[in-house]
Amino acid sequence: DAGITQSPRYKITETGRQVTLMCHQTWSHSYMFWYRQDLGHGLRLIYYSAAADITDKGEVPDGYVVSRSKTENFPLTLESATRSQTSVYFCASSGHSDRKEETQYFGPGTRLLVL
Amino acid sequence: KNQVEQSPQSLIILEGKNCTLQCNYTVSPFSNLRWYKQDTGRGPVSLTIMTFSENTKSNGRYTATLDADTKQSSLHITASQLSDSASYICVVSPLYGNNRLAFGKGNQVVVIP
Numbered sequence: 430d431a432g433i434t435q436s437p438r439y440k441i442t443e444t445g446r447q448v449t450l451m452c453h454q455t456w457s458h459s460y461m462f463w464y465r466q467d468l469g470h471g472l473r474l475i476y477y478s479a480a481a482d483i484t485d486k487g488e489v490p491d492g493y494v495v496s497r498s499k500t501e502n503f504p505l506t507l508e509s510a511t512r513s514q515t516s517v518y519f520c521a522s523s524g525h526s527d528r529k530e531e532t533q534y535f536g537p538g539t540r541l542l543v544l
Numbered sequence: 545k546n547q548v549e550q551s552p553q554s555l556i557i558l559e560g561k562n563c564t565l566q567c568n569y570t571v572s573p574f575s576n577l578r579w580y581k582q583d584t585g586r587g588p589v590s591l592t593i594m595t596f597s598e599n600t601k602s603n604g605r606y607t608a609t610l611d612a613d614t615k616q617s618s619l620h621i622t623a624s625q626l627s628d629s630a631s632y633i634c635v636v637s638p639l640y641g642n643n644r645l646a647f648g649k650g651n652q653v654v655v656i657p
Contacts, residue, residue, distance in 0.1 A: 471548065471633070471647030472588075487644070519587050532578065533645070535587030 432456070435520050435536040443544050448507045450539045452520030460523045461503040462533065463487075463495065465516040472519065478503055510543045517541070547571045548648035550634050556654045557624055565651040567617040567634030578635040579608050579619045582650065588633055591619070596639075624655045 433454040442448050452461065463475040464487075474487030476495040484495050492514060494506045503522075507514055517540050521533040548569045557563045569577070576595045580588035592601040592608040594617075601608050605622045621628055631650035638644060 469649070471649045473647075474644065521587075532590040532593060535589070537587050538585075 433520060433522055433534055433536040435518075435539050437539060438537065439540050441542045441544065442510050444511060445509050448510050448541065450505045450507075450518055450520075450541070452503045452505070452536060454501055454503075454520075454522040454534075456522065456524070456534075457500055458522035458524050458534075459500070460533075461497065462521040462523075463493070463503070463505045464519045464521065465489065465514075466519060466538075467516050475505065475518075507541075510541075512543050515541060515543045547646040548634055548636055550632075550648040550651050552651060553649070554652035554654070556656060559624060559626060559655050559657050561624055563621050563624060563653065565619045565621075565632050565634075565653070567619070567648055569615050569617070569634070569636045569646065569648075571636040571638055571646050572615070573639040574612075575637045575639045577608075577610055577617050578637070579606070579617075580633040580635060582631045582633060584630070591632075619651075621653070624653075626655050626657065629653060629655045 436451045462477045464472040466472050473489050475493050478484045478497040481500050497503050517538050519538050520536040523531050523533045551566045578593045579591045581591050582588040591603050591606050594601045594610045596612050599610050607620045610617045631652050633650045634648040636646045
């Protein structure tokens with residue numbers, strides 16, 4: 430039971446390049462989320478998805494694009510990477526956000542360095 | 545302004561000792577409050593979830609308390625172990641729209657032998 434996985438785990442890229450971070454979950458959870466985590470900040474929501482083909486912006490969506498053609502996958506694309514996007518990116522999923530005790534399950538993270 | 549404030553930012557404790565982490569929040573109304581543990585280099589893992597009507601929840605040596613009137617929560621770690629070294633994150637879920645969780649910056653705990 431793989432749960433939720435992210436790939437790659439580490440990525441180094443250059444300013445201006447397009448980068449795609451992958452997220453895959455095996456629970457058939459409806460909701461999926463992308464966060465970034467930086468020193469001095471709590472986790473910040475980039476985008477989330479309530480179901481396949483339904484996505485919405487979070488707190489810091491600028492410079493990112495998401496898609497969700499299949500329930501189990503939620504890729505995050507940096508269209509033209511900038512140094513300020515150097516961060517650790519976490520994907521998460523949850524079954525149903527209407528349930529008060531629903532928890533989010535986080536992936537292991539992708540550490541991205543933009544040179 | 546951050547809606548979730550945690551203190552202390554970091555602390556060092558001796559193995560076997562107890563410690564208490566604090567979380568103050570301004571999110572209102574809220575649905576539930578969660579504590580997550582994040583080991584270095586890993587994603588956060590849920591420890592406890594409390595709805596607004598609950599005031600305590602335990603998970604092994606971890607006990608979370610909630611005072612909805614004062615908007616405060618605490619996480620108490622009993623008989624700390626080296627494996628408790630981690631960041632502990634307080635997360636508050638607004639009543640309307642669980643998708644927009646409010647995250648604290650975390651309490652960094654280091655347990656030394």
